[in-house]
Amino acid sequence: PGDGGLDLYSSIDCKLKPLERKLIPTGIKIAIPKGYAGFVQPKSGLAIKNGISIVNTPGLIDLSSIFIFIVFN
Template sequence: MSSDPIRIAVRRLPHGRDLPLPAYATPGAAGMDVVAAEDVTLAPGARHAVATGFAMAIPSGYEVQVRPRSGLALKYGITCLNTPGTIDSDYRGELKVILANLGDAPFAVVRGERIAQLVPAPVQTATLTEVDALDDTERGAGGFGSTGR
């Protein structure tokens, strides 16, 4: 890791007592694996906010991003919506992962199965200043695809 880890307080909820807390699978992993605290079957095209069985207190100045697991995405078409999802430092409710089935077969989410990754990240806040005009750039107001083919 490139810097000292931040400390995040975690509270287990009753339905998550016997589940592992989020953890790094290897020393070089960027994200902590998080597991499901419920069983649910996702039909093709369906989505569900899957319970994890814990809540956390993220320090001010940080967020925790929720990201999909690449193996679930490649093998089954299972991904996280609103990716990366953001857990704000002032949220104290249960962490839930919005899973979606983009595949062509039903997918069973099994309690205790790894469903996503959590990546803590610093947050840079901004102050907006309203102006009458913006500076000119080569791209200008060119939108989606305006710099490619």
């Protein structure tokens, strides 16, 4: 309670080797009204504990985008 965001999870099982990048799907699609956008940002805990981040931070979610992110280990 009180968090400003939601946790997103991969819709597939995958492992990232050190210094590897991958497109990771979430299986989530939403409709964003024209003139608006959504943003995805990595959690600091995930980055500090596991060294994992999103390459294009913040990740822009366009109109009717399916959430797929470039994740870096």
